[in-house]
Amino acid sequence: MRRSQIIFSSLLSMILLLGMGSLQAQDLAEGKSLFRTNCQSCHNANMKAKMTGPALGGVEERWADYPEDLYRWIRNSQALVAEGNPRAVEIYNEYNGSVMTAFPNLTDENISNILAYIDDIYVNGVPVVGQVAGGGAVVEKETSNWVYFGLFGLLGVLAIVLARVISNLNYMVQLKEGNAPAERKTLLESLTSKSVVGFVLFGLIVLAGYFTVNNAISLGRQQGYAPEQPIAFSHETHAGLNQIECQYCHDGARRSKHSVIPAANTCMNCHKAIKVGSKHGTAEITKIFASVGYDPNTDLYIDDIENIGRDSLENIYKEWITDNYLLAEELSALDQTGEELVSEQWDNLVASLTNETKDKIYGPIEWARIHHLPDHVYFNHAQHVTVGEIECQTCHGPVEEMEVLAQHSPLSMGWCINCHRETEVQFKDNEYYASYTKYHDEIANGSRKAVTVEDIGGLECQKCHY
Ligand code: HEC
Ligand code: HEC
Ligand code: HEC
Ligand code: HEC
Ligand code: HEC
Ligand code: HEC
Incomplete structure (x- = not known):
């Protein structure tokens, strides 16, 4: 009797443990996605550095005296400030002038998942490049x-x-x-x-x-990978909201192996005119100017950009950020918040545009690469986009809805092969296939309905492997 009890209870605890494990992972995933969509535009995703709002790492400790008010703060921070909650008043004064968005629709569970995610990133760090992340x-x-x-x-x-x-x-x-x-x-x-x-x-x-x-x-596969980029560039804003064609920026896709990330000069086509953003103000677009050596105060490119010192650049871009702050706040001189904001934006600009191997803010923006096939695989965009007439979204997913771009497909061999098995090539009026007379004859005499990529050799090893 006793033995069967022991066995029963150990089975039970094992099942409970299993359940808890998967629940925890789900909670973190929900917290992550909620954080991304609602909080990341103002709060740094590494939970350690300030942005528009404070770093959120360790926030539960700062609210330890009023744990429930923390939830109410996230739903409606202004109500709590009005009530005079000491932490609310303190942090609001520290960030004087910025009001955090209210999120009345978040449930307790939503918020507790966001807080769990914040804590997880704060304690365990942001997953690094190369690791399967997100x-x-x-x-x-x-x-x-x-x-x-x-x-x-x-x-x-x-x-x-x-x-x-x-x-x-x-x-x-x-x-x-x-x-x-x-x-x-x-x-x-x-x-x-x-x-x-x-x-x-x-x-x-x-x-x-x-x-x-x-x-x-x-190893090396990273579906879902969405690294933090040096500039908060949003495909949702550009390809979605403003309906800019993918190929306006990725013009390589049509005619070459690589799609190519656009140079900052392409950005300047529009951002010479759109100099202040509705979401981040001067914080992000100024980075484009700094990377091409453009002075937004005078609308001229800076002379001798290669040799001008960091101090002069700092003056130019701080002047730009300051002027816009004064304009927006209707002030005639910088107050304390303004001073903090200006140096914060400048520091963030420098951090985004430089790294261990690049000490100048001027020069190509080093976007974090997302898609990456191993070197032994041959993949050609033009072949798929121009000859195969496949939409970008078939492989890259709903990019025009992505605030932060993520790898949509697994990029595994099975993924390529499956599509080659199933996809019919646009055979009829396509010059590229003119030489396949056998298939053309078969289609003409009715013995064949369609030609798949497999039929034209799309499963042969050497087509994809060097
Ligand atoms: C529009 C920008 C913005 C968004 C979006 C935003 N916040 Fe904030 N948040 C702020 C600012 C600014 C502060 C500093 C207090 C203030 O000025 O109201 C702040 C403060 C906080 C604090 C208090 C920090 C402390 O140390 O006491 C918490 C907690 C917080 N935010 C959580 C969130 C969460 C969770 C989300 C997403 C659901 C979110 N915020 C979305 C701007 C934002
Ligand atoms: C205004 C210019 C612009 C437009 C329009 C645009 N992109 Fe991008 N795209 C970028 C920039 C800049 C990056 C690098 C930053 C990033 O990953 O968000 C990028 C990155 C990407 C990547 C990831 C590259 C990598 O590192 O693996 C893909 C895939 C992509 N874009 C697809 C698309 C598709 C599909 C569309 C149309 C729906 C589109 N883009 C529209 C500028 C643009
Ligand atoms: C065809 C025009 C066009 C091109 C090209 C373009 N953008 Fe934009 N961009 C826009 C528009 C329109 C907005 C929305 C402005 C707003 O919300 O105030 C925008 C917004 C932005 C924002 C958000 C600003 C904010 O604070 O809300 C960033 C960052 C940005 N673009 C970066 C880039 C980068 C980097 C490139 C080049 C890879 C680029 N853009 C190319 C038109 C363009
Ligand atoms: C048949 C699937 C497929 C289609 C269609 C496709 N891509 Fe890609 N894309 C890929 C793969 C696979 C990679 C990774 C290539 C590598 O690592 O060499 C990639 C990489 C990229 C990159 C990173 C830079 C590069 O070339 O390596 C960008 C940007 C990109 N694609 C944009 C686009 C755009 C824009 C379109 C539509 C015009 C498009 N892609 C259509 C599969 C596709
Ligand atoms: C969404 C479907 C799709 C996916 C995914 C896809 N392909 Fe293709 N692929 C096609 C189509 C359609 C063609 C036919 C175009 C043509 O005739 O060249 C093609 C043609 C090719 C060809 C030329 C074949 C030949 O016989 O000329 C190569 C090489 C190739 N793909 C490699 C790849 C690799 C590598 C991957 C995975 C990283 C991949 N493809 C993923 C649809 C796809
Ligand atoms: C349609 C394109 C395509 C064809 C055809 C193809 N491969 Fe691959 N192969 C790939 C891609 C893409 C990868 C990389 C997968 C990854 O990174 O996970 C790969 C990876 C591999 C690997 C490395 C193991 C791995 O999973 O990473 C081997 C070995 C391999 N292929 C052998 C072959 C052989 C043998 C054939 C012929 C029977 C073949 N491949 C045909 C696209 C192809």
Whole structure:
């Protein structure tokens, strides 16, 4: 009786553990997506640096005296300021002039998930480039790992139970035959018996094999990858809201292997005129000016940009940021908030446009690369976009809805192959296929309805591999 109770409760706790593991991953995923859509425009995603709003890392400690008010703050910060909550008044005064958006629709659960995500990033850091980062894919993976551990544990418990049952049966048989040993096997003895040890070893080998293969395959793959970019460039604003054609910026896609990220000069076509944004004011667009050496105060490119010192550049761009702040706030001289805002924007500009290998703010913007096939794979955009007439979105997803661009497709070999199997080529009026006379004849005489990429050799190894 007691033994079955122990077994039952250990099974139960295992199931609970499993459930908790996957729940936690789901909560973090929801927190992340809520943070991205609602908070990231003002609060730094690394949770450690200030932006328009304060760094959110450790925020629960700062509100430890009024934990419930923290939730109310996020729903409506101004109400709390009006009530005179000390932390609300303190942080509001510190950021005088900026009012945080109200989020009346967020539920307690939503907010607790956002806070959990904030804490997770604050404690564990932002996933680095190369690691599988972001997106639902990772969450699924975490969950399934739990499932495997759980199943393994479950099998282990079953094995122990079986071992006990067998040894009990043995004992009873021996008892019946009258030659029972004085002592029955203890639990420890059954646990270290050959069969149990063998089973555990076998299980470990299978598990190790599973993880090695899995990690080797997904190495370098990063579906859902959405790194932070030096400029908060939004495809949603440009390709969605303002309906700018993908190829206006990525003009390489039509005619070459690579799609190419546009040079900052392409941005200048519009941003010479759109100099202050409705979302970030001067904070982001000024980075474009600094990278091409454009002086927005005079609307002229800066002379001798290569040799002009950092101090002169600092004066130029701080003047621009200051003037716009004064204009927006209807002030004649900088107040304390203004001074902080100006130096914050300048510091952020320098941090975004420089890195270990680039110490000048002038020069090409170093966008973080998102899609990346291994070197042994040959992929050509023009072939797919111009010849194959495939929409960008078929492979890249709803880019025009992405505030932050993320890798939509797995970019695995199976992904390429599946599409080549299923997709019919635009065969009829396409010059490119004129030489396939056999297929043209077959279509003409009705023995063939369609030609897939597979039919024209799209599954041959050497077409995709160097
Ligand atoms: C429009 C910009 C903006 C957005 C969007 C925004 N915040 Fe804020 N947030 C601020 C500013 C500015 C402050 C500083 C207080 C003030 O001026 O009201 C702040 C303060 C806070 C604080 C208090 C920090 C502290 O140290 O006490 C919390 C918590 C917070 N925000 C959470 C959130 C969450 C969660 C979201 C998303 C659901 C969010 N904010 C979205 C601008 C924003
Ligand atoms: C106004 C210019 C502009 C337009 C229009 C535009 N993009 Fe982009 N695109 C960029 C910039 C800048 C980046 C690099 C920053 C980033 O990843 O957000 C980029 C990055 C990308 C990337 C990721 C590149 C990588 O590193 O792997 C893809 C894919 C992409 N764009 C697809 C599209 C598609 C599809 C459209 C049309 C729906 C589109 N873009 C419209 C400027 C533009
Ligand atoms: C065809 C015109 C056009 C081109 C080209 C263009 N943009 Fe924009 N951009 C816009 C428009 C329109 C807006 C919306 C302005 C607003 O919201 O105030 C905008 C907004 C922005 C914003 C948000 C500003 C804010 O604070 O709200 C950023 C950042 C930005 N663009 C960066 C870029 C970069 C980087 C490039 C080049 C890769 C680029 N843009 C190319 C038209 C363009
Ligand atoms: C058949 C699928 C497919 C289509 C269609 C497609 N892309 Fe891509 N795209 C990819 C793959 C795969 C990569 C990664 C290439 C690499 O790493 O060499 C990529 C990479 C990119 C990049 C990063 C720069 C580069 O070339 O490596 C940009 C930008 C981009 N695509 C934009 C576009 C735009 C814009 C369109 C539509 C005009 C488009 N893509 C259509 C599959 C596609
Ligand atoms: C959305 C569907 C789709 C996906 C995904 C796709 N392709 Fe294609 N691919 C096509 C079509 C359609 C063609 C036919 C165009 C043509 O005739 O060249 C093609 C043609 C090709 C060709 C030329 C084949 C030949 O016989 O001339 C190569 C090489 C190629 N793709 C490589 C790749 C690689 C590598 C990937 C994955 C990274 C990929 N494709 C993903 C649809 C796709
Ligand atoms: C339509 C394009 C395409 C064709 C055809 C193709 N491959 Fe691949 N292959 C890929 C891509 C893309 C990758 C990279 C997958 C990744 O990074 O996960 C790849 C990866 C590989 C790898 C490395 C293992 C891995 O998963 O990363 C091997 C080995 C390989 N291919 C062998 C072959 C052989 C053998 C053939 C012929 C039977 C073949 N491929 C045909 C696109 C193709």
